[in-house]
Amino acid sequence: MTTIVRRHLFGPGPTNPYPEATEGLARPLLGHLDPVFIDLMDETCERLRAVWDTRNARTLPLSATGSAGMEAAFVNTVRPGDVVVVAVNGLFGRRMCEVAARCGAEVVPVEHAWGSPVDPERVLAAHSNPSIVAAVHAETSTGVCSDIAELGDAVHGASDALLLVDAVTSIGGVELRADDWGIDVGYAGTQKCLGVAPGLAPFTISDRAFERRVERPRSWYLDLGLLGGYVGEAGTNASGGARTYHHTAPVAMVSSLHDGLGRILDEGLDNVWARHAEAGEALRNGLEGLGLELFAEKGYRLPNLTTVKVPDGVDSAAVRRKLLERYDIEIGAGVGDYAASVWRIGLMGPNASPDAVALILSALAETLGR
Amino acid sequence: MTTIVRRHLFGPGPTNPYPEATEGLARPLLGHLDPVFIDLMDETCERLRAVWDTRNARTLPLSATGSAGMEAAFVNTVRPGDVVVVAVNGLFGRRMCEVAARCGAEVVPVEHAWGSPVDPERVLAAHSNPSIVAAVHAETSTGVCSDIAELGDAVHGASDALLLVDAVTSIGGVELRADDWGIDVGYAGTQKCLGVAPGLAPFTISDRAFERRVERPRSWYLDLGLLGGYVGEAGTNASGGARTYHHTAPVAMVSSLHDGLGRILDEGLDNVWARHAEAGEALRNGLEGLGLELFAEKGYRLPNLTTVKVPDGVDSAAVRRKLLERYDIEIGAGVGDYAASVWRIGLMGPNASPDAVALILSALAETLGR
CATH class of the missing domain: 3.40.640.10 (Type I PLP-dependent aspartate aminotransferase-like (Major domain))
Structure with missing residues (x-):
C-alpha cells in the first residue's frame, strides 16, 4: 500500500x-x-x-x-x-x-x-x-x-x-x-x-x-x-x-x-435521531429536486438509508464507479432484482450532516449531468 | 476514561x-x-x-x-x-x-x-x-x-x-x-x-x-x-x-x-521464529536463575509462552496484581487445576525481544524478593 x-x-x-x-x-x-x-x-x-x-x-x-x-x-x-x-x-x-x-x-x-x-x-x-x-x-x-x-x-x-x-x-x-x-x-x-x-x-x-x-x-x-x-x-x-x-x-x-x-x-439520542432525520429529509428533497424517484414506500422511508431509482438509460454501475474514482464517494448498488435499478445512499453516524448531503447531491448532479 | x-x-x-x-x-x-x-x-x-x-x-x-x-x-x-x-x-x-x-x-x-x-x-x-x-x-x-x-x-x-x-x-x-x-x-x-x-x-x-x-x-x-x-x-x-x-x-x-x-x-519468518526462540531461551534461563521451576516438559517448551511453577508459600494472585499495579505488566495465571500454582509468561510478536525479557525478569525478581 x-x-x-x-x-x-x-x-x-x-x-x-x-x-x-x-x-x-x-x-x-x-x-x-x-x-x-x-x-x-x-x-x-x-x-x-x-x-x-x-x-x-x-x-x-x-x-x-x-x-x-x-x-x-x-x-x-x-x-x-x-x-x-x-x-x-x-x-x-x-x-x-x-x-x-x-x-x-x-x-x-x-x-x-x-x-x-x-x-x-x-x-x-x-x-x-x-x-x-x-x-x-x-x-x-x-x-x-x-x-x-x-x-x-x-x-x-x-x-x-x-x-x-x-x-x-x-x-x-x-x-x-x-x-x-x-x-x-x-x-x-x-x-x-x-x-x-x-x-x-x-x-x-x-x-x-x-x-x-x-x-x-x-x-x-x-x-x-x-x-x-x-x-x-x-x-x-x-x-x-x-x-x-x-x-x-x-x-x-x-x-x-x-x-x-x-x-x-x-450528543443525546434524541438529537442524534433528529440529525439523521434532517439529513435524510434534505437528501430526499435534493434527489427529487434532481428529478429522481425514490424507491421505498412513502411514510416508511429510513432517514439514514435512502433508496432511489436509477433513471432509465443510466448505467448504474458506471455512475457508482465515477463517484468513487472522481469524488472518493461510495454509494451502494441495489440488491437482488433491484441490483441495477436502485442506488442506496446512506448518511449514517457522522455522515448524517449537511456537508455530506451537499457533497453527495452535488457530485451526483454533476455525474448525471443534471 | x-x-x-x-x-x-x-x-x-x-x-x-x-x-x-x-x-x-x-x-x-x-x-x-x-x-x-x-x-x-x-x-x-x-x-x-x-x-x-x-x-x-x-x-x-x-x-x-x-x-x-x-x-x-x-x-x-x-x-x-x-x-x-x-x-x-x-x-x-x-x-x-x-x-x-x-x-x-x-x-x-x-x-x-x-x-x-x-x-x-x-x-x-x-x-x-x-x-x-x-x-x-x-x-x-x-x-x-x-x-x-x-x-x-x-x-x-x-x-x-x-x-x-x-x-x-x-x-x-x-x-x-x-x-x-x-x-x-x-x-x-x-x-x-x-x-x-x-x-x-x-x-x-x-x-x-x-x-x-x-x-x-x-x-x-x-x-x-x-x-x-x-x-x-x-x-x-x-x-x-x-x-x-x-x-x-x-x-x-x-x-x-x-x-x-x-x-x-x-522480517522473514525464519528470523521471527529465531527471535521468539532467543527470547524464550533467555526467559527460561533467567527464571531458573531466580530459582524458579518450569512447568512444561523439557524438550516441548514453547519459546513464546513459558509456564513456571509458583514457589511454595507465594500468593500467585498477589504477585500478578503487584506486577500489574507497580510495573504495568500483565502475566497470566494458570488454568484449571493449575490456576494458583502456575504462571504463564508470554513473549509474543514485538514482545519477543531482549528488553521485554529484561523487564519481566527484573520486575519478577524485585516482586519475589530474589
Whole structure:
C-alpha cells in the first residue's frame, strides 16, 4: 500500500466512524482480563442498554459482525421443529429464514413486496401459535423502516411467541425502544449509525427469552449461557466481580465501540435521531429536486438509508464507479432484482450532516449531468 | 476514561501489537466492497498462506476470534455420528471435545497429563477409523508444543482421517508448515505471535477437506461454502473478480492484520521464529536463575509462552496484581487445576525481544524478593 485512500462512505455501511471511535481503536491495547478493560466492557454494555433503550441485563457486544448477531439470535432460541414466522420484505428477512432453517426451525415466511413495510396483520395470520416471530426493523436492502411497536403489540397480544428483531441499520439512527416495543431478542451491527468500524454485534435478550433459551445450543461460540460469565451476569457486574474466561474479547473493537457510544450519548439520542432525520429529509428533497424517484414506500422511508431509482438509460454501475474514482464517494448498488435499478445512499453516524448531503447531491448532479 | 493506561502484555495473549498493526487499525475506513479493500483482502489471504506455509486456496481471516476458528473447523467437517479423536493435553483440547460434540460427533478424547505433549501412538490407538483427528499445536493453557509433523505422518499413514489443528498460539512464533505436516484444517488467532489485536481467526482448509465438507452446516456465518465467494475463490481472486456479499468484513481488523503480516514477512519468518526462540531461551534461563521451576516438559517448551511453577508459600494472585499495579505488566495465571500454582509468561510478536525479557525478569525478581 503506497497510497492511503480516504473515502466518503455514503453506502449502506460501513460508514465513516466517529473520530472518537477511531481513537478508541488505536489506544494502547489492554488484556481482556485487565480490570481496566473489565470496567470498560461493563460501561460498554451499559451504553448499549441506553441505545437499545432496555434494562435487559444480557445486553452485550458479540465478538463478530452483525450477521453473527442474527445467528446468535436464532441458535439460542430455536429448537428443532419450532415454528418461526419471518416477515420478509427484503434480503435480511430472507436471510433470517435460512439461518432459522439451519437451526431446525419450521420456517413460515411471510413475503412482502420489496420496498414496502411489514404488515402485522399478515404476519399474525400466518400461524396461530408460533414460537418466534422475526422481523427486520430497518431493511438495509430496500431502505424501509417497519413499525416494530405495532408489530410487538400485535404479536404479544395474540400469542406467547418471542419477538426477534434485526436492528442492524436502525440502531443509533432512528427511534428504537427494545423494552417498550416488546423486543425479546435484538441484534445490531456497529458499522451503520453507531459510527464504529464493522466487527461487533450489539445484542440484547430479555429475561423471558433467556429463560426459554436452548440449554446447549449448537454454537459454542455464540452460546449466551456461556457468554453471561464473559461479560458478567447481573450481580457480578460490579468492578472486581467474577468473570469466566470464554473467549478472548476483541479488545480494540470493544474500546472503539465504547468511545463511539460515548459520543452518541453525549450528543443525546434524541438529537442524534433528529440529525439523521434532517439529513435524510434534505437528501430526499435534493434527489427529487434532481428529478429522481425514490424507491421505498412513502411514510416508511429510513432517514439514514435512502433508496432511489436509477433513471432509465443510466448505467448504474458506471455512475457508482465515477463517484468513487472522481469524488472518493461510495454509494451502494441495489440488491437482488433491484441490483441495477436502485442506488442506496446512506448518511449514517457522522455522515448524517449537511456537508455530506451537499457533497453527495452535488457530485451526483454533476455525474448525471443534471 | 480520564487516564489511558499502557500495559506490557506478557500474558498468554493478547500481546502488544506490532506498531504497523496499530497503524492499520486506525487508517481511514474503506467499504468492504471497495476495490482497494478487495485487493487488500487478497493480499492478506496471500500473506496468511505464507505464515501457514500452505498453498490452500481457501486461506482467509474469519470474522471472529480464534475460538470461532475452532467452531468453523468442526462445524464444516463433522456430520452427526462422525468419530472425532481429540488429543487432549490442556484446556483447548478439552474445548475441542465440547465443540465437536455440539456438532454431533462421537468424540473420543485421548487424555494426556497437562504439561506433556501429544503422543501420536496413543492418539492412533484410540480408534481404528476416525473421520477426524484433532490436536492443539501449542497448548496455551500449559505452554507445551506438540510435534504436529510426527502426528501428521502417523495419522495419514494409518487412515483416511482429516487432521485438524489448533495453531492459535504457534502461528507466527514457532515453525508451522500446514502443507508439509499434512494439516487439513487449521485455525489460529491474531492476538498472539502475529502481533495484532484479537478479533480475527486466520483459517486454512485443504482441497481434500473442503471436498468432504458439510454441504449446509448448522452455522450460516461460518459456512465455508458461502465464505468462498466472500474472499474470492481461486480463479476469481484477481482484482475485479467476482465477489459475493456474505457479511460485512471487519474492515479495520483486516487492514490491521494485513499490515501486521507485512511486518512479519518483511522480517522473514525464519528470523521471527529465531527471535521468539532467543527470547524464550533467555526467559527460561533467567527464571531458573531466580530459582524458579518450569512447568512444561523439557524438550516441548514453547519459546513464546513459558509456564513456571509458583514457589511454595507465594500468593500467585498477589504477585500478578503487584506486577500489574507497580510495573504495568500483565502475566497470566494458570488454568484449571493449575490456576494458583502456575504462571504463564508470554513473549509474543514485538514482545519477543531482549528488553521485554529484561523487564519481566527484573520486575519478577524485585516482586519475589530474589
